[in-house]
Amino acid sequence: MKTRIYLIITALAILALTSCKKDGILDQASVDLADDDAVSDAIFEDVFNTVDYADILLDGFQKGDEAKSVAYAVISDSCPAVTITHPSDAVWPKTITVDYGTGCTGFYENTRSGKIVIVVSGPRRETGSKRTTTFDNYYINGIKVEGTHELQNMGFNTNQNLLISCTLTGGKITLPDGKTIHRSFDHEREWIAGLLTKTPWDDECLITGTASGVNISGTSYTRTILTALHWKRVCRFMVSGVIEIHMGESGPFTLDFGTGECDAVATVTRGNESKEITLKFRHRLM
Secondary structure (H helix, E strand, O other), X not given: OHHHHHHHHHHHHHHXXXXXXXXXXXXXXXXXXXXXXXXXXXXXXXXXXXXHHHHHHHHHHHHOHHHHHHHHHHOOOOOOEEEEEOOOOOOOOEEEEEEOOOOEEOHXXXXXXXXXXXXXXXXXXXXXXXXXXXXXXXXXXXXXXXXEEEEEEEEEOOOXXXXXXXXXXXXXXXXXXXXXXXXXXXXXEEEEEOOOOOOHHHOXXXXXXXXXXXXXOOOEEEEXXXXXXXXXXXXXXXXXXXXXXXEOXXXXXXXXXXXXXOOOEEEEEEOOEEEEEEOOOOOOOO
């Protein structure tokens, strides 16, 4: 009888420890997954920046000399050649090609090469207009970027803020060592500041939605934005917001971008355990 009671107690203890491991302990695999997610986020947010800069340039050409000079000021990276072509005799669509050539270092000291190709279906502020982006041998800091990135103008909400649907399908980044990270997302961006000003540097958005992917270790995951991510164009990374990430059978953990500071720090948390990570446009060393 004593032996049976002892076995039951032992089994309960093991169960408790296992439960704690899944739900209360921040393991290294979770931290690595958060790091992979943050790098993916940074790279595709950089794509959004490039697409939006190019769109402002196109908008300037449509409006005349004053807007044109503002648009040229926006495309102030060190080397990309930006060309606008008309695939047909119609006014729309137009194709914008941002060509970084064999490589140059520009915004935020990132080195880019190859081409970003954007097909624009209509004026920037026209409800329903789309910007569909693909990549032609495009690299950032030695990381190859692939997939189809699409922005669609959804009109203004009740707060009179512009809403933009932002999706990524077939997203893939290939690291210099050949390892890959896969990524898809379905986001909505609410433009809360700067849309109607002449300078782009006061632009701010709130981002909500979900994403899924496979990290560098082959682990599948899903992520949901719990608290809207606050994006400011003047900052390299998100300044606030919380993401919840699920992977495998482990309990969820969160990635918190802070309370509004324009820095490169985020916090990974599961249960009562937290770890600070440094955000970057480069992958962690393996």
